Amino acid sequence: MIAELVLATLFGLLLLGIHRKVIARIQRRPGPPVWQEILHAAKFSFKTTWVPATASRALFIGIVLVAIGIWTAAFFVMMTGGSLLVIFGIYMLHKIVEHAFGLSSGSPYGKFGGVRSVISAASEIPLFVSVAAIALFTRSLTLSDIIAWQQVHGPLLIIAFPAAIAMYLVLLSKMPFGPFSIVEAKELVSGYKTEHFGVWRAGLEVCNGLKTTVLLATFLLLFVGQLPIWWMVIGMVIITVSLSFTCAITPMLSPFDSVTIQSLFTGLMLVYAGIVFLGVAA
């Protein structure tokens, strides 16, 4: 499992590198090489590391370990076909991790990044509505059961298309340089991660790589089903490129607009889940 964990982290970082490259090419810039995020993680591992004098020391360091720990757990659950609720619970707890990253340093930039992270929690609610829709169709929230259900009834991408759209929106909200990336907007320097340098930043990069792999792989498993490994890799690259196109051509929204649009999607998803519920009940 350790080898798979390392490969998943490196692949996630590679996907983030592809994301940056695609955005740059659409905007007619050369952009960094696709392995730049892997180099970043390696580079930060050997940089000078310190804890700011104003920081809450234990929290500042501990939260990096928590970030890596929760996504390692999510990866393990995904690989063993465990409960979908655990993966999405961890996804939501990532908000708390961002909040703690931001507040622990004492920096005003980090603080506002963390506060934005909490107020944009609206982006997570469509996720749970899409989970509810999946549960209504498949009668289970265990990943292995959902995969087995799709082998009999066909992919949920077709059967529960609005739920797939909602989860795609959730993926978009977690991609850097996207319309909903208000937690690391440039007016906040790097937002919640501004003060985490050196080894702490390398840990954050590892967490981001793992998170990207877990979320994209979960999306494919949930809405397409079990695929051979190479098709999984190709599928994840295709989703990343499509997200990059959206990020490249969409300006970053203001915090108010970002939360409003996500709340509107939540409303639409609630209506969809209600229709599915009534259909199933009938």
Added chain:
Amino acid sequence: MSSIGGVPFYILEFGDELVYFTPYTITLFLLALVFTVLVILSRPERQVDIAFGGDAYTTKQILKDEMRFRRFMSIACGLASMGAMVTGDIFNFTLFTAMVGITNVGIVAAVKSPHVQNAAYQYGLVALSATVPLFGAAAVYAASTGSLSMIELARGTLPAVPIIAKALLVIGVVGEGMAPFYAAKAEMFRAPGAPYVIMCSLSSLLIFLRVVEVVMLG
């Protein structure tokens, strides 16, 4: 239960009360535990404020008495969250949720800032009001199914839980600590004392994650 939060690893019975650990509840429990330990070990950060229109900046200090009180409240909040994560009883869940709401108010009400105290006061009113649907939900669960045990509800042998009971439970939880009543209170989340403020947002989120599982039972 096995199709929602995974197959239970262990069920601990205290008479008719019980605690159970599924992969889902144990994940949430461990997170509450880790953050409670972080609260115990951490000292608050010194928030930096930049003076508008100049190069000057100031740092905020938290006094020892204030720190002790907020740390106590945060630990109590962590313990209540841990209880809510693993309990297998609907009434105990509502009780722990109400306790989380009270401790959340305590964590921020000790901050010596009128903006933060105003936010805490308003949140306190909402949290108090939310206890009515919260405990009302437990009463409807008991009246309609004859049991408050989540294990019994998960077996599917009891009468179906009315939608109104589930709706009241969700409304109660939302009122105790979720958006829009709470997360929108940015004044509370940007108060100094990171380890304690984090416990506010963490406990609210954990309770929300648990209620998602609870309403799917029965």
